[in-house]
Amino acid sequence: MASNKGTGRKTTVRLAAFITGYLLMEVHPGNEDELHEILKEAGNKTRVDGVRVIILVHEGVSQPIRGELLAAMAHQTQAGLYTEDLRNVVSRATDVRKSRRYRMDYWMSEKYLSQIHRNVHVFLLLPFTITDSSEVPANIGDQDTIIHLQAKVQSLESKNKVMEDKVIDLEVRSRSSNLRLVNMPEKAECDDACLFLEKWIPEALDIPSLNSKLTLVCAHRIGQRSDPNAPPRTLIMTFLNDRDKMTVLTAVRAKKQLLYKDRPVRFYPDLAAGIHKKQKEFDAVSQKLRTMGIRYGMLLPAKLLVTHKDKTQTFENPVDVEAFIRRIEEEMPARTGL
Numbered sequence: 001m002a003s004n005k006g007t008g009r010k011t012t013v014r015l016a017a018f019i020t021g022y023l024l025m026e027v028h029p030g031n032e033d034e035l036h037e038i039l040k041e042a043g044n045k046t047r048v049d050g051v052r053v054i055i056l057v058h059e060g061v062s063q064p065i066r067g068e069l070l071a072a073m074a075h076q077t078q079a080g081l082y083t084e085d086l087r088n089v090v091s092r093a094t095d096v097r098k099s100r101r102y103r104m105d106y107w108m109s110e111k112y113l114s115q116i117h118r119n120v121h122v123f124l125l126l127p128f129t130i131t132d133s134s135e136v137p138a139n140i141g142d143q144d145t146i147i148h149l150q151a152k153v154q155s156l157e158s159k160n161k162v163m164e165d166k167v168i169d170l171e172v173r174s175r176s177s178n179l180r181l182v183n184m185p186e187k188a189e190c191d192d193a194c195l196f197l198e199k200w201i202p203e204a205l206d207i208p209s210l211n212s213k214l215t216l217v218c219a220h221r222i223g224q225r226s227d228p229n230a231p232p233r234t235l236i237m238t239f240l241n242d243r244d245k246m247t248v249l250t251a252v253r254a255k256k257q258l259l260y261k262d263r264p265v266r267f268y269p270d271l272a273a274g275i276h277k278k279q280k281e282f283d284a285v286s287q288k289l290r291t292m293g294i295r296y297g298m299l300l301p302a303k304l305l306v307t308h309k310d311k312t313q314t315f316e317n318p319v320d321v322e323a324f325i326r327r328i329e330e331e332m333p334a335r336t337g338l
């Protein structure tokens with residue numbers, strides 16, 4: 001919320017908290033050093049007491065505190081809650097050699113953090129004009145000010161991109177042992193999805209080596225089923241051993257069609273939302289390549305592999321693929337003339 005002082009921003013937030021019954025907590029220059037403790041308390045109130053919290057951050061807080069909060073809000077992290085204990089849980093959970101209990105610890109910690117993200121709301125009051133002399137040099141013209149601010153925005157965008165890539169990479173690693181099963185009929189797994197899949201997968205894919213050996217950390221349906229006529233919800237599963245997951249994927253690719261009681265079902269990697277979005281960006285150029293009869297494929301996480309004239313190239317963004325297609329189209333008339 002950006003505006004001048006004295007325009008009623010704090011009063012509006014306090015009134016909103018009062019009307020909605022949210023617990024109001026405020027961060028100001030007098031207690032900004034206690035930010036992590038305040039955020040921890042907000043998280044505990046949400047998790048233990050089921051209370052929804054509004055955190056009102058005054059415009060007078062220092063720039064480092066404001067930057068930390070902005071980063072937390074942008075990437076849905078909870079400053080001060082990612083303690084050494086939680087780091088150890090994550091480290092154990094991402095190690096495929098560890099036991100099912102550690103994986104469940106990680107899943108519970110993710111569930112805990114997602115509950116905080118839903119129920120803790122931050123209102124960050126920003127000054128309408130920049131008055132900090134460290135932000136904008138003094139005695140410069142309007143044009144220079146604009147140039148300075150544009151450079152600063154570009155620098156922040158660059159840093160934000162680096163942080164975003166790191167977050168996506170962490171999410172990809174956390175999903176590396178997962179697979180999704182699509183179109184499996186509802187209630188086929190009865191009350192124990194892990195037990196059902198551990199028995200059905202080796203039989204359906206004809207992998208005797210996995211009989212009585214395949215172990216899943218957890219498996220569950222995604223979302224709630226409100227319409228009985230809707231397609232079956234996707235089943236997501238986490239393998240204890242990455243080698244078992246790769247064995248299953250190899251068998252799936254070798255099998256032309258996988259059936260469950262005469263019903264086709266399909267396995268897919270569990271992609272992070274950011275990766276799925278990046279892959280979708282290649283849809284338009286993929287359609288052009290398909291029309292031109294050029295072979296292509298998608299490499300994880302989001303790279304397009306194109307084979308033309310027995311030469312294979314890898315592209316990381318659709319713009320480069322467009323340029324590649326234009327070069328091929330320019331060669332076609334020349335050949336026709338020959």
